[in-house]
Amino acid sequence: MKDPLIVALDFPTEIQALKMVENLLPFVKNFKVGLELFVSAGPQIVSKIKNMGGEVFIDLKLFDIPNTVGRTIEKLLELEPIMITLHILGGEDMLRKAVEVTENYRIKNKKETPYLLGVTVLTSFSEEGFRRSWGVSRSLPEQVFFLAQLAQETGLDGVIASPQEIELLRRGLKKRLLIVTPGIRLTKDVKDDQKRIMTPKEALEKGSDYLVIGRPITAHPNPSSVVQEIRSQISDILESRI
Ligand code: C5P
Helix, strand or coil, X not given: CCXXXXXXXXXXXXHHHHHHXXXXXXXXXXXXXXXXXXXXXXXXXHHHHHHHCXXXXXXXXXXXXXXXXXXXXXXXXXXXXXXXXXXXXXXXXXXXXXXXXXXXXXXXXXXXXXXXXXXXXXXXXXXXXXXXXXXXXXXXXXXXXXXXXXXXXXXXXXXXXXXXXXXXXXXXXXXXXXXXXXXXXXXXXCCCCCCCCECHHHHHHHCCCEEEECHHHHCCCCHHHHHHHHHHHHHHHHHHHC
């Protein structure tokens, strides 16, 4: 089992992000660079984190016409990330194009990564908010499952979903897709803008492969102590998975 912990570097500046990487590197290897940091620091932030010894998940949640997404992914692949995200809602053609470009790269470079991950329904949606905004007759979990099926059919490596949907996905999907879960909170009382949350231990017990954790670590006065706390909470589960 690879290390399931991924820290979301949702910072407005490169200085803040690299300081956090430096602080956490003895304890965490995987870092997620999202839109905010990618835009403020530029793509070179990825190489900087890699040069320090980290691995980078590029989370830009792409959603555009197939040609634009394919060509953007080609550019992202040059940065050698471990994961890339795109919205499954972008549709079958966009997903197939993304898979084709990524697979060609992996074969040519004899690499297992990056994994191509599809966003289902963002964990910031509640059932009610989903109903008001999406305009589909399916319930939120049904929509997550529908999108995960499309991800599976088009050859994506995994999906981003709320930990609350893991059981549904594991039960219903034919292939074993990677399930990456944000919406992780150490206690149930601090949610920020996340609506569908779970603790790290619960999410792994349900079958999550990777946990994306941002503010519970990065907004804490002592981030590395939170990482160590999480590691101690999940150590027995990880041992049982080896
Ligand atoms: O700070 P927090 O732990 O809520 O950060 C969660 C991270 O996961 C953010 O970087 C957010 O962009 C990302 N994310 C999410 N929900 C998804 C996909 C990604 O919250 N469905």
